Amino acid sequence: MDAINIPYSPISLIRDIIVRLSIRSKVKDIARTDHFKRKISDLKIDEIHLRIVFVSQRIMAS
DSSP states (O other), rough: OOGGOOOOOOOHHHHHHHHHHHHHHHHHHHHHHHHHHHHHHHHHHHHHHHHHHHHHHHHHHH
16 A cells, blocks of 8 residues: 555644644744754654654554
8 A cells, every 4th residue: 555645634634734833833943952953853753753653544544
């Protein structure tokens, strides 16, 4: 099963947008801190993990 072929349900699309917006606001907040580079890399890992979770949820739902 290819995750790309699974259609977005409106709920998962909204959830995805909310997650991306919250990640963007986190990046803006963290940009003001000293540990800029390390925290940005942590956030990228979080975002990849969230994408994996969403894809696996969509696969299980179908």
